[in-house]
Amino acid sequence: MRETADISRRSFFTRALAGVAGVVAILAGDRPATALGVPSGPPQGDDEPPEQVKRVLEARFGKRPIRKGHVQLDIPEEAPDGRVVPLFIETDLPMTPAEYVKGVHIVVDHNPDIYLAGFQLTPALGAASIDTRIKMRRTSYVRAIAETSRGELWYAASKVFVTLNGCG
């Protein structure tokens, strides 16, 4: 099991690491910076969901747009053992009785169950973050989707390279 990690400290480290990665990438010259010289975010592959994933998303969320942003998905890029892939999801969305994150959803494109888990939350939690361990069948995008009490949908996606099939 993971060491005790205070949430704010965890967030700090995650962001600090993301910052370092950004700087390294710029120094390495492997991706363009914006006109202002500010990195436009981590390099993104084409994370357009395949048809079967679109159907799963539509069955659950209808035709509402799922926009990128406000969700941070912390998951290894490489998972030698698909039986245990740690992931951490957090959002910077409000968590007040007036407006809150009512659900956090995990979707894995190439798993037997594409919709892997849903976490229904309430403002009593004070923040929206989930830390857990999932199984993966093979190399795939993992999507973390946050649904707000107003019905907005936000996501982050990350490709994970899997060696050992953890699903059967």
Next chain:
Amino acid sequence: MSDAERRDVAGVGDAKILLPDAIKRGSLVHVRALISHPMDTGLFRTSAGEPIPAYFIKEVSVAYGDEQVARFEWTSGISRDPYVAFPIRATREAPLTITWKDNKGGVYTRTEQVRFG
């Protein structure tokens, strides 16, 4: 030891809730919860070639005092011996109860007291 025996001795349903030692009123508390469960997908076979039926936690509910504060909907895509951690705003001293339910009717409950210190 066969796969079936290994699962029997694992103590399915043994669960634990971990809270920090010192909780301040109004602070954001990191709750960690663990339960022993095989989380079988139904897609694997034993070494003898027998199919292992699906057996997994499908629902988790979290109550703080009288209030249900979270509910999780899982598939067998959550790893064996499921671990989940989430925050809770410690507004009052009250029991925190987590109930795990599996697809074969198993129900497992643990309670820890949120106490200020």
